[in-house]
Amino acid sequence: MYGHVGAAAVARQVERDNLNELIRVAEVEHRPVAEGEIAALREQLQRARWAQTGGGVDDA
Template sequence: MSEPTGKYSITMPRDVAEAARARSGPSGLSAYVAAAVARQIERDNLNELIAVAEAEHGPITEEAIQARRDQLQRARVQQRQAGGADAV
């Protein structure tokens, strides 16, 4: 069952609205905007978590970030080599 919806009036630059409408496809502009807002909320929540973690443990270094990126890349390569063609 889908979530209940409400009707809202928003204001945005015309060029942004037209670009969104052009990309929205068959789901329509409302669904496209709702998905974009949901992604922004996820990002805001992640940023809040990062701020809490950094306050407790100190800032994350670029070296630590790169080490995790390298680790993820190695895992992806191993998955592909193991036959997980669907793995990304």
């Protein structure tokens, strides 16, 4: 009855594991990204979304 729920959870975990591996490889090849850089990019993205929507409601 709940097999599809378990399969979805496994699929999400595999996706997380794959993303973590990609991040690890990218950090080895380049460098780790600092939390401050992430915050600055997040703010930049939010400003860009605000500008595109004319300051409307954020759908994200």
